[in-house]
Amino acid sequence: MYSTKYHRASSVAEATSLVSAAEDGKFLAGGQTLISTMKQRLAAPSDVVDLRHVDDLQGISVSGETVRIGAATTHAQIAESEDVRNVCAAFADLASLIGDPHVRHMGTIGGSVANNDPAADYPAALVALEATVHTNNRDIAAGDFFVGLFETALEEDEIIVAVSFAAPKKAAYQKFPNPASRYALVGVFVADGSAGARVGVTGAGSDGVFRASDMETALDGEFAAGSLDGVEVDTGLMMSDLHGAPDYRANLVKVLAKRAVVAAV
Amino acid sequence: MGVEGIGARAARKEDRRFITGQGRYTDDMVVAGMKHAAFVRSPHAHARIKGIDKSAAESMPGVLGVLDGKQLTEDGIGNIICGWMIHSTDGSPMNMGVWRPLAEDKVRYVGDAVVVVVAETRALAQEAAEAVQVDYEELPAVTDAVSAIEPGAPQIHEAAEKNLIFDWEIGESLAVEEAISDAANIVELEVSNNRLIPNAMEPRAALGLYDSAEEHYTCWTTSQNPHLARLVMSAFYNVAPENKLRVIAPDVGGGFGSKIYIYPEEIVCLWASKRTGVPVKWTADRSESFLTDAHGRDHVSTIKIAFDANNRMTGIKVDTLANLGAYMSLFSSVTPTYLYATLLSGQYNVPNVHANVRTVYTNTAPVDAYRGAGRPEACYLVERAMETAARQLGVDPAELRRINFVKEFPHQTPVIMNYDTGDFEASLDAAMQASDYAGFPDRKAEAQARGKLRGIGLSCYIEACGIAPSQAVGSLGAGVGLWESAEVRVNAVGTIEVLTGSHSHGQGHETTFAQVVADRLGIGLDTISVVHGDTDKVQMGMGTYGSRSGAVGMSAVAKALDKVESKARKVAAHLMEADEADIVIDEGHLKVAGTNKGIPWSQMALACYTAHDLPEGMEPGLKETAFFDPANFTFPSGCYVCEVEVDPDTGKTDIIQFVAADDFGNIINPMIVEGQVHGGLAQGIGQALLEGCAYDPETGQLLTASYMDYTMPRADDLPNFEVSTTVTECPSNPLGVKGCGEAGAIGSPPAVINAITDAIGNNDLSMPATSQNVWKALNEA
Amino acid sequence: MAGISMRVNGREVDADVEDRTLLVDFLRNNLVLTGTHVGCDTSQCGACVVHLDGKAVKSCTMLAAQAAGSDITTVEGLMSDGELHPVQRAFREHHGLQCGFCTPGMIMAATDMIARHGAALDEATVRTELEGNICRCTGYHNIVRSILAAAAEMNGTQQAAE
Structure with missing residues (x-):
């Protein structure tokens, strides 16, 4: 790891001012990606600003049908949260499938969402739930937030403070892990929400997370696995690597979507 | 057997330090003034080194030395060598290219070491290493064996024209051709054996310390055989004469073959310590381990088996191309020859076998022995072909094997080996019973109702272990003898130290070797200590690999105990005024048979050291040494049954049950033997289902260079294993043991693939059978 | 600094x-x-x-x-008053380690796992929960046994204390 300077922020304002004052500052949430990247010398921030002790980023709250999850909430806290489970059990299930228990104890939803790894789990859920990403400056619809591979709508020094979403009628997440990394080789989050069926797909798209609109249309007819039988997944949109060629990924998208529809509660 | 003797499930003596965090691994070692090394490694698979600019690195803070291959050559450090000479069929010696510990003119694989930096901290050393400017002229690279021998392939070593290292054969070619032309049926199969990366959990490490006053070196290193390391570093690499070099392999976190070899890094750390005047430590990070630990397997083979009208095998013909990587590692030549082709007759009574093996250089990490070493490749080839044959001939796979089994022992195979004992039907029967083989059709139907494809696969393996009779291996080209030594020191109070040239890096020698002593003398395990892994303490040894520690290492202990007992009897007889022939050793006492006279073991020991009253002319003390050289290899064998369920939608394979029925001869500690089988099975199942090393064929970059892309078997990938043993005693060593360290990795891959191909109805499936590969095979079926 | x-x-x-x-x-x-x-x-x-x-x-x-x-x-x-923790003891009794290198991490993961799952810990859960711990020696068979044995003992002890 290259040399870096560590700061511990106690407020969002302090965090953003520390980062903007730094030559090349980075927010450090759970660090499960950033520290790994720094260890491999693939990132060399001059300063890191630790967000784990910022109170405003903590906590899960429910208001009516909507849950708001502070950015510094860990995957483990989300997986164990009764509040989250009551609003959307599938979301808690998804959190329980991220990384491993030790990673879940440190990794946070804000950090993961801001990183927008194309194989991360949350993005599939956030686009399918039409969630809102709250930053220190504005609210961003999930559909607008995830821009491309590791790219988001976040501006310099903008920081995620929370994400929120309303309870769907039904939802489920199905993940087929990359056998080595255990990230999603393909992950499909299906939600039957107030505006209709939504299908978020992670791990598969060559451009990152996407919504499978053909599938959504088919499910709007009837929210049943059989509705997806005739839907073709475009292999041209699929990522390709050692572990999944486009045709295999496309197959998994369909298989997992059908399973998610069956599993949706 | 007592509660702590041979056959007891004694808990391990060494465990306490490991479970409390007090193990002492090489990276835990700290010596005064110690500094840290980092290597500059080639980013290219094949390139000429045009120049090295070290100036920026040399001027960085905390840097004590930036050393290159030219300096290493100036200091007379020798080439890294392969220690086993193989001659091609035409009589020419193998074409061994030059391997320098730090490359001078050319780099030949991604990770090849070029420069070493020594600095105050590891981070500073790594930063300075990045600042070293190496000017490379990139050359075309080739990564697979088939392409490497094609016309126009890049030439990797001057010494090996067209990258061919040797073209070797074994067996009678004409006889096999005759068998094939007379055959009622011929079964043919082309098989690749996937390249694996060993991944012992402890990365390799070395700490070199040069004492200028004594002109003496000490090397702490992650080695399976510190004595051999000292021998080779002294005799071939000119690091220092043996009496000026101490090699210590403290606790070592797994080896699986990858820590047999002497790598550039330990040589360089010792040399750099003298050059810089400070102790130098290097610890690999996992990426370096992936790049530079010797890889395993990587064969492409065809096999033809000839059967007569009664489904009896009449001949086996094999053609193999083996990828040895960029350099010939220590045992790289013997792994695809004498450790491989000599096992191609399997458990079967087949009169004719012929194999042709060609080995080639490629621009990849060196390939050498990895758990099983040659024998998994042989077993996979034969057992995949037998399953294929059963399907082709319409015979039950178990039955086809049964009718072809060797049933009388000793049995001379057509490929050197003389199988001493075994009962292949016993292990087949045991495995079929444990797996409820007969009930499989019902289970298959039940799975089908759930939309799952169920398959069952068998594998009957044999291996040659207890490596090895020195004269025999010498005649086959080995540069060393493969005996083992032991010293049994009885202290004045009767406690015992056993010094062995074997090395334990997970095998539990500190317990099992002590059990052999406890069994003989009837004293408690807590009074026996096992010492290993230090050339200053142990006289000499050949280390641990090839499932040899029990059959060879423990046998040396047994032999030394014979001498100890003999002297102890004489002393006891003298003290009790009895006849030596009447003295029996029992429960920690020396007793006069048929009387109630006896003295404790400790009293006899004390008498040896006070020497006040010893038999006339007897030397004081009680310490004996023995070297044991086995008369033959040992032949562990067994039968494995794997049952799988495949999800046809995703290709995901779940192992529903895995049954292992092994014959390891006598067993010292069943708990430890079971553990060895479990671990071997996990590695074999890993090879079959998950693990596969991949290089980019164009650039030669390692694509599976971390756990993000190389799939290590995890707990949720594996089932519980059902293991059992049947026993035929090994006649070639005093303990009757055969060895158990490699069996699981040897026997399991074909069982898994036989099961999956049975499930999906397509025999064309390569390892690793990842979900993606199985899905593709299903869709092509 | x-x-x-x-x-x-x-x-x-x-x-x-x-x-x-x-x-x-x-x-x-x-x-x-x-x-x-x-x-x-x-x-x-x-x-x-x-x-x-x-x-x-x-x-x-x-x-x-x-x-x-x-x-x-x-x-x-992990030891208290010179006594091994039940998880440490279980790893020794059930041969849950060979080379010992992954063992400290395994033991720390196991104690955490047992604390979170209590008596509900079963084999499938143990295997899933070990996703973040790699062992190359044991094939996990005896690690899983060790953890289940320790969990049973610790939960038994807790029940007795209640």
């Missing part, structure tokens, strides 16, 4: 370390607690698992500075 302080195995420790120092290096090099190991550089093998404020974390994937003010337990801190 920053001064950090934390509680490690019940002992207050203060040190000046570079900000980039990983917690695992701080434990190994500054405190000479070499039971915590480094087996990979991608946060996957779990040889480095310690408890941070009672929860299992990977000490190779956090800075020592991030742990400042926290309570850390390493494998060296």
Whole structure:
């Protein structure tokens, strides 16, 4: 790891001012990606600003049908949260499938969402739930937030403070892990929400997370696995690597979507 | 057997330090003034080194030395060598290219070491290493064996024209051709054996310390055989004469073959310590381990088996191309020859076998022995072909094997080996019973109702272990003898130290070797200590690999105990005024048979050291040494049954049950033997289902260079294993043991693939059978 | 360079370390607690698992500075009054280790797992929960047995105490 300077922020304002004052500052949430990247010398921030002790980023709250999850909430806290489970059990299930228990104890939803790894789990859920990403400056619809591979709508020094979403009628997440990394080789989050069926797909798209609109249309007819039988997944949109060629990924998208529809509660 | 003797499930003596965090691994070692090394490694698979600019690195803070291959050559450090000479069929010696510990003119694989930096901290050393400017002229690279021998392939070593290292054969070619032309049926199969990366959990490490006053070196290193390391570093690499070099392999976190070899890094750390005047430590990070630990397997083979009208095998013909990587590692030549082709007759009574093996250089990490070493490749080839044959001939796979089994022992195979004992039907029967083989059709139907494809696969393996009779291996080209030594020191109070040239890096020698002593003398395990892994303490040894520690290492202990007992009897007889022939050793006492006279073991020991009253002319003390050289290899064998369920939608394979029925001869500690089988099975199942090393064929970059892309078997990938043993005693060593360290990795891959191909109805499936590969095979079926 | 302080195995420790120092290096090099190991550089093998404020974390994937003010337990801190922890004892009794290198991380993961799941821990859960701990020696068979045995013993003990 290259040399870096560590700061511990106690407020969002302090965090953003520390980062903007730094030559090349980075927010450090759970660090499960950033520290790994720094260890491999693939990132060399001059300063890191630790967000784990910022109170405003903590906590899960429910208001009516909507849950708001502070950015510094860990995957483990989300997986164990009764509040989250009551609003959307599938979301808690998804959190329980991220990384491993030790990673879940440190990794946070804000950090993961801001990183927008194309194989991360949350993005599939956030686009399918039409969630809102709250930053220190504005609210961003999930559909607008995830821009491309590791790219988001976040501006310099903008920081995620929370994400929120309303309870769907039904939802489920199905993940087929990359056998080595255990990230999603393909992950499909299906939600039957107030505006209709939504299908978020992670791990598969060559451009990152996407919504499978053909599938959504088919499910709007009837929210049943059989509705997806005739839907073709475009292999041209699929990522390709050692572990999944486009045709295999496309197959998994369909298989997992059908399973998610069956599993949706 | 007592509660702590041979056959007891004694808990391990060494465990306490490991479970409390007090193990002492090489990276835990700290010596005064110690500094840290980092290597500059080639980013290219094949390139000429045009120049090295070290100036920026040399001027960085905390840097004590930036050393290159030219300096290493100036200091007379020798080439890294392969220690086993193989001659091609035409009589020419193998074409061994030059391997320098730090490359001078050319780099030949991604990770090849070029420069070493020594600095105050590891981070500073790594930063300075990045600042070293190496000017490379990139050359075309080739990564697979088939392409490497094609016309126009890049030439990797001057010494090996067209990258061919040797073209070797074994067996009678004409006889096999005759068998094939007379055959009622011929079964043919082309098989690749996937390249694996060993991944012992402890990365390799070395700490070199040069004492200028004594002109003496000490090397702490992650080695399976510190004595051999000292021998080779002294005799071939000119690091220092043996009496000026101490090699210590403290606790070592797994080896699986990858820590047999002497790598550039330990040589360089010792040399750099003298050059810089400070102790130098290097610890690999996992990426370096992936790049530079010797890889395993990587064969492409065809096999033809000839059967007569009664489904009896009449001949086996094999053609193999083996990828040895960029350099010939220590045992790289013997792994695809004498450790491989000599096992191609399997458990079967087949009169004719012929194999042709060609080995080639490629621009990849060196390939050498990895758990099983040659024998998994042989077993996979034969057992995949037998399953294929059963399907082709319409015979039950178990039955086809049964009718072809060797049933009388000793049995001379057509490929050197003389199988001493075994009962292949016993292990087949045991495995079929444990797996409820007969009930499989019902289970298959039940799975089908759930939309799952169920398959069952068998594998009957044999291996040659207890490596090895020195004269025999010498005649086959080995540069060393493969005996083992032991010293049994009885202290004045009767406690015992056993010094062995074997090395334990997970095998539990500190317990099992002590059990052999406890069994003989009837004293408690807590009074026996096992010492290993230090050339200053142990006289000499050949280390641990090839499932040899029990059959060879423990046998040396047994032999030394014979001498100890003999002297102890004489002393006891003298003290009790009895006849030596009447003295029996029992429960920690020396007793006069048929009387109630006896003295404790400790009293006899004390008498040896006070020497006040010893038999006339007897030397004081009680310490004996023995070297044991086995008369033959040992032949562990067994039968494995794997049952799988495949999800046809995703290709995901779940192992529903895995049954292992092994014959390891006598067993010292069943708990430890079971553990060895479990671990071997996990590695074999890993090879079959998950693990596969991949290089980019164009650039030669390692694509599976971390756990993000190389799939290590995890707990949720594996089932519980059902293991059992049947026993035929090994006649070639005093303990009757055969060895158990490699069996699981040897026997399991074909069982898994036989099961999956049975499930999906397509025999064309390569390892690793990842979900993606199985899905593709299903869709092509 | 920053001064950090934390509680490690019940002992207050203060040190000046570079900000980039990983917690695992701080434990190994500054405190000479070499039971915590480094087996990979991608946060996957779990040889480095310690408890941070009672929860299992990977000490190779956090800075020592991030742990400042926290309570850390390493494998060296598991024994109490000279007695092995039930998980340590179970690993020995059930041969849950061979080379010992992954063992400290396995044991720390196991104690965390047992604390979270209590009596509900079954084989499938143990195997799933071990996703972040890689062992190359044992095939996991005896690790799983060890953890289940320790869980049974610890839950039995707890029930008896209630």
